[in-house]
Amino acid sequence: MRIGELSKATDVPVPTIKYYLREGLLPAGELSSPNQASYDAVHVRRLRLIRALTELAQVPVAQVKEILESLDSDDIPLHEQIGRAHRALTPTRRLTTTPEARATAESQVAALITRRGWTIEPEAPALATLIDTIAAMETLGQPHLSSYLDAYAEAVEHFTQLDIEAVTTRPTRDQLAESVVIGTILGETLIASLRLLAQESISAQRWKNR
Amino acid sequence: MRIGELSKATDVPVPTIKYYLREGLLPAGELSSPNQASYDAVHVRRLRLIRALTELAQVPVAQVKEILESLDSDDIPLHEQIGRAHRALTPTRRLTTTPEARATAESQVAALITRRGWTIEPEAPALATLIDTIAAMETLGQPHLSSYLDAYAEAVEHFTQLDIEAVTTRPTRDQLAESVVIGTILGETLIASLRLLAQESISAQRWKNR
Numbered sequence: 001m002r003i004g005e006l007s008k009a010t011d012v013p014v015p016t017i018k019y020y021l022r023e024g025l026l027p028a029g030e031l032s033s034p035n036q037a038s039y040d041a042v043h044v045r046r047l048r049l050i051r052a053l054t055e056l057a058q059v060p061v062a063q064v065k066e067i068l069e070s071l072d073s074d075d076i077p078l079h080e081q082i083g084r085a086h087r088a089l090t091p092t093r094r095l096t097t098t099p100e101a102r103a104t105a106e107s108q109v110a111a112l113i114t115r116r117g118w119t120i121e122p123e124a125p126a127l128a129t130l131i132d133t134i135a136a137m138e139t140l141g142q143p144h145l146s147s148y149l150d151a152y153a154e155a156v157e158h159f160t161q162l163d164i165e166a167v168t169t170r171p172t173r174d175q176l177a178e179s180v181v182i183g184t185i186l187g188e189t190l191i192a193s194l195r196l197l198a199q200e201s202i203s204a205q206r207w208k209n210r
Numbered sequence: 211m212r213i214g215e216l217s218k219a220t221d222v223p224v225p226t227i228k229y230y231l232r233e234g235l236l237p238a239g240e241l242s243s244p245n246q247a248s249y250d251a252v253h254v255r256r257l258r259l260i261r262a263l264t265e266l267a268q269v270p271v272a273q274v275k276e277i278l279e280s281l282d283s284d285d286i287p288l289h290e291q292i293g294r295a296h297r298a299l300t301p302t303r304r305l306t307t308t309p310e311a312r313a314t315a316e317s318q319v320a321a322l323i324t325r326r327g328w329t330i331e332p333e334a335p336a337l338a339t340l341i342d343t344i345a346a347m348e349t350l351g352q353p354h355l356s357s358y359l360d361a362y363a364e365a366v367e368h369f370t371q372l373d374i375e376a377v378t379t380r381p382t383r384d385q386l387a388e389s390v391v392i393g394t395i396l397g398e399t400l401i402a403s404l405r406l407l408a409q410e411s412i413s414a415q416r417w418k419n420r
Binding site for chain 1: 255343363374
């Protein structure tokens with residue numbers, strides 16, 4: 001198909017497609033004449049992935065490029081690919097907390113990881129986010145929330161088994177890696193919206209007249 | 211304390227504090243002289259909540275004001291307060307999907323809500339987000355992910371019981387409402403970062419050499 005048809009199929013404007021081509025996010029089409037290229041299903045699929053990353057997960061274009069390059073490389077072990085995608089997807093929102101609250105949170109998280117038997121690299125960005133979040137709970141006068149840490153971690157392990165189950169059905173390594181990236185992004189929105197709905201339902205039953 | 215001390219205690223710059231005072235997000239201090247006001251622990255606490263909302267949850271200032279007004283009002287039932295906070299906290303990210311994918315997602319979600327016995331108002335913003343997310347999974351060639359919907363919903367119900375348990379320990383209605391708002395925001399980051407860590411750990415064990 002031509003670039004105009006690719007634009008229609010994916011609902012991405014032609015100038016945006018040209019920008020992605022220039023930035024190397026989208027592989028070049030096959031030249032059908034000196035100034036006309038032809039695109040196929042691979043481009044449609046890749047464009048949708050780019051949009052999911054930029055629009056849903058709000059990953060900056062430079063990092064999208066990194067994720068796609070690592071998806072396209074056969075030399076990078078799958079676990080390392082997943083790590084790169086995670087690094088790009090981890091929110092970097094931070095809240096200034098007191099040094100005391102941070103120190104307490106750090107030891108709480110270290111103890112949690114030991115109790116769960118998790119294998120975590122010390123530079124995992126989600127580790128910093130978790131520590132910040134627990135320190136923020138303390139700083140915001142909600143230290144009771146962190147006493148549920150083990151219960152949350154246990155429920156999350158249950159999710160993660162589902163995450164892994166859902167992606168391992170993919171037949172090829174490429175599809176598995178793509179599925180992990182999409183599952184990580186969309187899974188987060190899925191869980192967050194299910195949680196708000198479940199909260200709404202329980203709150204309606206429990207606090208309707210309070 | 212004076213405004214400079216309030217700034218030090220909360221790590222919020224004085225001009226930002228003045229902006230919040232002008233916008234009515236922060237109650238005025240008590241005038242100790244014609245041009246000097248004094249602030250207390252209530253202001254410290256409120257400033258931290260404002261920062262959690264703007265920085266961690268990235269809620270726009272106008273909506274922060276709405277959440278705070280509803281927290282401060284005794285006339286609004288607790289369930290309605292929670293609903294308002296949810297509306298402000300629901301991400302509005304969207305991904306263009308095909309009308310067919312959206313129609314399928316809509317009936318999947320309706321069936322899910324019936325199966326779970328949830329009480330959900332049709333205009334709940336999380337409902338639109340959930341439908342969009344499932345439609346995006348289909349559009350991105352990952353329809354297998356939505357077959358885990360019931361399993362995810364069940365795990366989420368488990369979380370939500372924890373969410374509710376964690377906040378109902380709060381002694382007053384005010385504190386309960388504040389705790390719900392903070393728990394909703396920080397809980398989302400907590401769950402997301404725990405999930406990335408659990409995924410990393412499982413992926414390290416499972417796909418190290420693939």
